[in-house]
Amino acid sequence: MDLYNPRIEWRMTRKEAAHEPPTVLTIAGSDSGGGAGIQADLKTIEATGAFGTSAITSVTAQNTTGVQGSHLLPIDQIRAQIEAVLDDFDVRAAKTGMLATSDVIETVKEYAADLPALVVDPVMVAASGDRLLEPDAEAAYEQLIAQATLVTPNADEAAVLTGIEPDDEASAVEAGERIVEMGADAALVKGGHIPGEDVLDILVTAEETDNPAVRTYRHERIDTEATHGSGCTLSSAIAAHLAQGADLQASVGRAIDLLARAVRYNLDVGEGPGAVHHLVEARERAGRTETAETVHALVVAFSEQDVAPLVPEVGTNVVGATPFAERPGEVAAVDGRLRRTMDGVATAKGVRFGASSHVARYLLAAREADASVRFAVNWRYDETIGTALEDFDGDVVTLESTPTLESGAGGALAGVTDPGALVDHGGDGRAPVTVLFGRTPEELETRTEALLDAV
Numbered sequence: 075m076d077l078y079n080p081r082i083e084w085r086m087t088r089k090e091a092a093h094e095p096p097t098v099l100t101i102a103g104s105d106s107g108g109g110a111g112i113q114a115d116l117k118t119i120e121a122t123g124a125f126g127t128s129a130i131t132s133v134t135a136q137n138t139t140g141v142q143g144s145h146l147l148p149i150d151q152i153r154a155q156i157e158a159v160l161d162d163f164d165v166r167a168a169k170t171g172m173l174a175t176s177d178v179i180e181t182v183k184e185y186a187a188d189l190p191a192l193v194v195d196p197v198m199v200a201a202s203g204d205r206l207l208e209p210d211a212e213a214a215y216e217q218l219i220a221q222a223t224l225v226t227p228n229a230d231e232a233a234v235l236t237g238i239e240p241d242d243e244a245s246a247v248e249a250g251e252r253i254v255e256m257g258a259d260a261a262l263v264k265g266g267h268i269p270g271e272d273v274l275d276i277l278v279t280a281e282e283t284d285n286p287a288v289r290t291y292r293h294e295r296i297d298t299e300a301t302h303g304s305g306c307t308l309s310s311a312i313a314a315h316l317a318q319g320a321d322l323q324a325s326v327g328r329a330i331d332l333l334a335r336a337v338r339y340n341l342d343v344g345e346g347p348g349a350v351h352h353l354v355e356a357r358e359r360a361g362r363t364e365t366a367e368t369v370h371a372l373v374v375a376f377s378e379q380d381v382a383p384l385v386p387e388v389g390t391n392v393v394g395a396t397p398f399a400e401r402p403g404e405v406a407a408v409d410g411r412l413r414r415t416m417d418g419v420a421t422a423k424g425v426r427f428g429a430s431s432h433v434a435r436y437l438l439a440a441r442e443a444d445a446s447v448r449f450a451v452n453w454r455y456d457e458t459i460g461t462a463l464e465d466f467d468g469d470v471v472t473l474e475s476t477p478t479l480e481s482g483a484g485g486a487l488a489g490v491t492d493p494g495a496l497v498d499h500g501g502d503g504r505a506p507v508t509v510l511f512g513r514t515p516e517e518l519e520t521r522t523e524a525l526l527d528a529v
């Protein structure tokens with residue numbers, strides 16, 4: 075007998091499954107434009123895996139073009155916010171941003187000794203050039219720095235704090251050492267304002283010996299002015315990682331990687347240069363399921379098209395990058411490649427992130443030319459395919475005298491506006507190969523059909 079009766083409404087009380095992220099406190103100013111300050115801090119802290127709480131020091135009227143006004147909150151209200159958080163939450167790390175006056179700095183210093191970790195971002199000037207710190211407050215920072223786990227000045231802030239102008243790696247190290255001498259456990263002198271082809275961030279850590287430990291983090295400079303909120307995002311990410319138990323070097327390294335990606339995939343909002351993408355790593359992770367499913371669908375589509383005539387002896391890989399991919403591990407690929415069979419093509423395995431090395435790197439190289447390119451596939455190459463590529467939809471680049479296809483891909487694709495195909499004629503033990511690129515799976519299918527029709 076069927077006991078189901080749709081007229082009976084079943085109700086049940088579900089058990090909670092509470093999550094317990096570590097708490098981070100940010101003490102900073104509010105940015106009405108949402109790109110920096112408290113807003114940037116809370117977005118970054120949550121995206122990095124911690125729970126964000128705040129104490130607002132100032133309310134600014136601000137957007138991507140500059141600061142139109144600022145109102146400092148009364149000290150008793152700032153103090154009340156800090157105490158409300160500390161009385162109720164187990165704060166595992168805190169970070170400071172815009173403190174504005176010596177009174178605010180001295181107030182924050184009163185609580186510093188009770189914090190497991192304190193990251194001090196000595197905000198003095200906004201990215202737009204507007205001053206955010208009263209001149210007489212600069213001296214007050216020394217006492218707060220003495221309580222800091224880490225201080226994260228840019229070159230201009232380091233010069234104010236130490237009297238040393240960091241204009242190269244050596245002077246950045248010297249400025250970091252001077253900050254450590256002021257009592258901080260460590261200093262991260264940020265290299266965004268220091269001239270050079272690459273950005274060098276210098277971490278100087280206090281040691282028991284007279285020689286502080288120095289670690290350099292190097293990454294390529296991004297050609298953009300959309301850096302609003304970069305310092306807030308970096309210091310917040312470091313604090314969030316420290317709160318989760320990571321050591322200082324690991325926390326700094328992960329935060330620098332996040333910021334490099336956040337600057338490249340910045341947010342084109344407002345009339346000014348725009349802001350960094352605080353949630354970029356969370357968005358990258360969120361895009362993985364869709365990307366893997368799309369690669370699987372491409373494999374099915376190619377199998378149904380009977381692309382066996384295009385498959386080289388080494389096999390074919392189909393790859394797809396998440397919208398914010400930067401590394402091969404963020405590229406989904408066929409695990410084991412497509413192989414020719416008596417019935418067409420087949421693969422014995424599924425789709426996995428990190429399953430491809432070479433084709434994934436070709437795709438990442440193409441994304442340097444056009445970040446909207448998300449998919450790629452490698453097919454064989456011969457004269458017939460070469461002829462078909464003469465009328466190809468998209469730019470075709472050719473490698474002839476390079477040790478490997480991968481090593482020359484970046485240079486060959488530099489300056490290309492519409493990456494369509496990359497060809498290696500082979501030699502020195504390498505089989506000739508064609509790599510096709512597509513912004514969408516449909517574009518990759520269409521470009522593959524053009525070659526399939528030719529053979």
